Amino acid sequence: MRNKSLLIISIILILSVVAAGCSGNNNAKKARNIKLAYVAWDSEIASTNVVKQVLTTKLGYKVEMLQVDAGPMWQGVSDGSADAMVAAWLPTTHQSYLEKYKDKIEDLGPNLQGTKIGLVVPSYMDINSIEDLKKDETAKLVGSKIIGIEPGAGLMMSTEEVLKEYGLDKWTLLESSSAAMAQELQKAYKNKQPIIVTGWTPHWKFAKMDLKYLEDPKGVYGGDEEIDTVVRKGLKEDQSDAYTFLDQFNWTPDDMAEVMVEIHDGMDPEAAADKWISANEDKVQEWIKGIATE
Known part of the structure; x- marks a missing residue:
């Protein structure tokens, strides 16, 4: 009788451990989400939708897109209410925002050059x-x-x-x-x-x-710029796969223009992003290199 009781207790403990493990896995899956801030500029609608679709279809993330103005976009990444953006125009256009928030964000460098x-x-x-x-x-x-x-x-x-x-x-x-x-x-x-x-x-x-x-002889607008990817502090530790992809995301003005033209001609932004991704699989694979995809 005593042996039977011990067996029952052992089974209950084992089931508890398994249940806890399953629960942990479910929580991990639920935590696999990310918020992308962007401004409704045609360029950023194109880039943010491409990033979203790669995160969703290749890496299994649930992505929330937050459309805001430039100031709230920078602030959101700095205070953690947004995880990332791929829309930091530097060194001139967003210079004031970079100076204000540089200690509270991480700049991963350019994702597009020649702007x-x-x-x-x-x-x-x-x-x-x-x-x-x-x-x-x-x-x-x-x-x-x-x-x-x-x-x-x-x-x-x-x-x-x-x-x-x-x-x-x-x-x-x-x-x-x-x-x-x-x-x-x-x-x-x-x-x-x-x-x-x-x-x-x-x-x-x-x-x-x-x-x-129009020529700008005084150089107020600055020269050619780049668009940087900026993420919140701690993203690397919290969402390492998303961080790695965002760090490796890089494309050209011609790439971006293809998506923008499709959207302008009436295609849904997600569909335009998917079309570009399908046609540029080699480039996308470079972005997610080193990540175990689902």
Whole structure:
């Protein structure tokens, strides 16, 4: 009888250990999630969706995308309410945010190089430099207005500095959104009307329209930039697979442009990301090299 009781107790203990192990595995799976912060710029919609789909389909993560403005994006990664972003435009555009949060984030370096920001006009306009905006005839052409994007964006802050440096105190930088700016540009371009917008490369608009940057002789916008991947402190320890992938994620302006054009032409962002991933499997495998995939 005593031996039977000991056997029953042993079985119960074994089942308890197995149950605890199963529970631990389930908790580990539930913990395999990540939050990506991004700004609704066409470039960042493309890159963040590609990153999301790789994390989801290749590494088995549950991904939450957090659409915010540039300031909250940086703050979110710094305070841990977001795990990562692939949208840090450096060294100029997001310089102020980097200086503010550099001790609270980890910069994994560039995921894309060869970007640029500045004032953009249709090529049919007979102006070539920001200095030309000082001319009365140029100001009259566009009503002394520049079509901008979201307030708080690094591009907007740089453009405000441009107005000061070039003495364009009578000019107005209109706040809108990336989508609204592109719509206004397309409408003006279709009718061959003059327009000046804040712009950046890569962007689908350069594939769809004949555009040019205005020269910036004072160098306020800086030179070519890069887009960095930034993660919260502790991600390497908490989500090592996601960290490794994000650290290895790297592509070209042409890669990004392919996804952007598909989205602009009406494809769902996730579908556009999946299409690019399927067509670039070798590159994706380099991003997840060294990770045990599901």
